[in-house]
Amino acid sequence: MRTILGQLKQYKKDSILTPLFTALEVIMEVMLPFITALIIDEGIQGGDMNKVYFYGGIMVAMAAVSLVSGAMAGKYAASASSGLACNLRQGIYDKIQTYSFSNIDRFSTASLVTRMTTDVTNIQNAYQMCIRIAVRSPLMLICSMAMSFMISPKLSMVFLCAILFLGCVLGGIMMAARKVFDVVFRKYDDLNAGVQENVSGIRVVKAYVREDYENRKFSKAAENLRRLFVKAEGLLALNNPAMMLVVYGCIIAISWFGARFIVVGTMSSGELTSLFSYTMSIMMSLMMLSMVFVMLTMSAASIRRIEEVFKEEPDIRNPENPLEEVKDGSIHFDGVTFSYRKGSGKKALSGIDLHINSGETIGIIGSTGSGKSSLVNLISRLYDVDGGSVSVGGHDVRQYDLEKLRDAVSVVLQKNVLFSGTILENLRWGNGEATEEECREACRAACADEFIERLPGKYDTYIERGGVNVSGGQKQRLCIARALLKKPRILILDDSTSAVDTATDARIRDAFARVIPGTTKLIIAQRISSVSHADRILVLDDGKINGFGTHEELLETNEIYREIYESQNKGGGDFDQPGTGKGGAA
Structure with a gap:
């Protein structure tokens, strides 16, 4: 009482x-x-x-x-x-x-x-x-x-x-x-x-x-x-x-x-x-x-x-003297193990050693349940590791102020969420002070402007709770634009272009290179075509790193990656992109 x-x-x-x-x-x-x-x-x-x-x-x-x-x-x-x-x-x-x-x-x-x-x-x-x-x-x-x-x-x-x-x-x-x-x-x-x-x-x-x-x-x-x-x-x-x-x-x-x-x-x-x-x-x-x-x-x-x-006490808290600034987008996983229920013996990730330079574009691919989302959730400290450490900008994520760390990391989750309100109000979740022109620029980069301009109310169009009055692909593009408005050190796309066609996916990737060139980009995808352009590609299997290298290197050395590539290109490539042989997905 x-x-x-x-x-x-x-x-x-x-x-x-x-x-x-x-x-x-x-x-x-x-x-x-x-x-x-x-x-x-x-x-x-x-x-x-x-x-x-x-x-x-x-x-x-x-x-x-x-x-x-x-x-x-x-x-x-x-x-x-x-x-x-x-x-x-x-x-x-x-x-x-x-x-x-x-x-x-x-x-x-x-x-x-x-x-x-x-x-x-x-x-x-x-x-x-x-x-x-x-x-x-x-x-x-x-x-x-x-x-x-x-x-x-x-x-x-x-x-x-x-x-x-x-x-x-x-x-x-x-x-x-x-x-x-x-x-x-x-x-x-x-x-x-x-x-x-x-x-x-x-x-x-x-x-x-x-x-x-x-x-x-x-x-x-x-x-x-x-x-x-x-x-x-x-x-x-x-x-x-x-x-x-x-x-x-x-x-x-x-x-x-x-x-x-x-x-x-x-x-x-x-x-x-x-x-x-x-x-x-x-x-x-x-x-x-x-x-x-x-x-x-x-x-x-x-x-x-x-x-x-x-x-109920929060499992994740700020340290006593937290760091207030994330200097760059470099990411380091050192001997990381993680499970959703501590002591259960079931590891979502184990033995993860991974080093990503600031500004790199990293593709992440693997079967369902391989630990892709679990891996990126640790970067913004949505969960804490069981063992090892995750570092961003040269410091362990547990040393940062939580708000400062998460402000430096934009995440477009696998399950996209929009809130009731206008399109502009939803976009400004990424930056409450953003001008309308900045919102338009972000939407152009995310290829969302093309459908927004066709709406009767344009950027003042009201979004129903959960975004039920827009399609899955439109919702994904709005969420990407919202993430871009943060101008983050790290951008994480958790299978967030799965509902858009391959051509639009390619235009969004090109916009990333132009709009946020210094931002580290982690792209989780099921389609090879969404990650083949990346500087390096991470292949996960059962919570462990199975391969890490360029598209060409993995085709030569990694069996899982090669099987995914061949299965997706068998019969002519993606559904909306004609097959062009071995390089058709690039």
């Missing part, structure tokens, strides 16, 4: 004022039955109308104070709880931004979304009840009990028996329901993951006519969640019968024993009337406390899940 309450920040004042106004409200309400007893005993039975008017005026004033105090308590409770929820969401979001890829891998996207929405809402509701109801109910209970004992200590023992009975019942219900709610929120994650997967892949679902299958899968997940909620709510539903049993049991007991006390003269009618009022106050307090316990039971699982996010 300390982690959660630490997010109150500017709403601490509201959190303090809420119980203060609630306490004042309770004090006024508790005094009202006592004044009622005085009106009956001294005013009505004594035949003194002046006392009736006097005590009646006091009751009106106390009721007004109670009303205003309750309204203020409700206002501040709403402000504090909604403010806590706002700060929690912001805190979780800020924390996620500090995560490395390995941290994010431990949480699914759907799970993080559930924690920022459903779990935070549960905590918001629980906190509002805690500072309002959980303060009001115990105060009302204690004050009402105190007043009851002042009226009749013997008769008030009925309440103690009721509280002990109800406490045992509620404790058992809470323990059973808590275990179920832990499972419920994990199932929420599964349900959200299914929705996210289905919606993001809706085109594939429709292309393969799998709507019925996906509907059945979602229905099964929703049914599992419904069944668990029914089980949990079924346990919590036992709360009301237990409460009603206690309420009516207390009323019957007080009516029976109170009547006898009036007959023998040890209690007045006004005292019995006020005692009935206190009985209802005590019972209502117990009922509200049971509601708080129910909400706390539901939110306990949410609290633990959010604490997991806050307590």
Whole structure:
């Protein structure tokens, strides 16, 4: 709870004022039955109308104070709880931004979304009840009990028996329901993951006519969640019968024993009337406390899940005295080994010794799963090596300030991502200060200008979330232009021209040589034609270097490279480029 309450920040004042106004409200309400007893005993039975008017005026004033105090308590409770929820969401979001890829891998996207929405809402509701109801109910209970004992200590023992009975019942219900709610929120994650997967892949679902299958899968997940909620709510539903049993049991007991006390003269009618009022106050307090316990039971699982996010420490951090400048684009891998799960024994890369000069163009090729993306992810320190070192600009990447290092490295990922906004807004992710002319130049270099100029809004055309209103090749070219705007020391293209034709691919490569001649360029590709022009080509196989040299050298010495080349050129080269013999892919 300390982690959660630490997010109150500017709403601490509201959190303090809420119980203060609630306490004042309770004090006024508790005094009202006592004044009622005085009106009956001294005013009505004594035949003194002046006392009736006097005590009646006091009751009106106390009721007004109670009303205003309750309204203020409700206002501040709403402000504090909604403010806590706002700060929690912001805190979780800020924390996620500090995560490395390995941290994010431990949480699914759907799970993080559930924690920022459903779990935070549960905590918001629980906190509002805690500072309002959980303060009001115990105060009302204690004050009402105190007043009851002042009226009749013997008769008030009925309440103690009721509280002990109800406490045992509620404790058992809470323990059973808590275990179920832990499972419920994990199932929420599964349900959200299914929705996210289905919606993001809706085109594939429709292309393969799998709507019925996906509907059945979602229905099964929703049914599992419904069944668990029914089980949990079924346990919590036992709360009301237990409460009603206690309420009516207390009323019957007080009516029976109170009547006898009036007959023998040890209690007045006004005292019995006020005692009935206190009985209802005590019972209502117990009922509200049971509601708080129910909400706390539901939110306990949410609290633990959010604490997991806050307590997760980033695997990658800045050093104490980080380097602020990347001098050049030279890259050195020295004895690098890497695995996505440390201690698993499964290496994504092993024994990597690689030295790249600043300004070189390096092609990287290999089969799926050979470690191409893993290799380049280490350069901008998206992951840290298990063994060995990766150096950029003559220094280990772990010595740099993370932002400065990543500013010097532009990455066009295998999975291209565009955000909702105009084309210019997306381009300026690469450089927030870029002028429109600089954006146009980058688009010309990436061969994106030709399709942008055909759009009705040109550079002000709105891109839908995820770039769904542009084609795969157009998306790739926009992402390349965005990367060029950074004017990086190192440019990494992770299979990012796979959706463009060979002629456009060649024009983009020519533009690189003209626009960023001093930038080190790493080009991961499946097509030989995309890397054959490179200064040197790296062949990876099963996480190890299988070959490293020029196109001609690898054709002579490397079996894997030669097989890829021959398979792609067999029958006439790439699909959009006529075969020209052995040199056709160059």
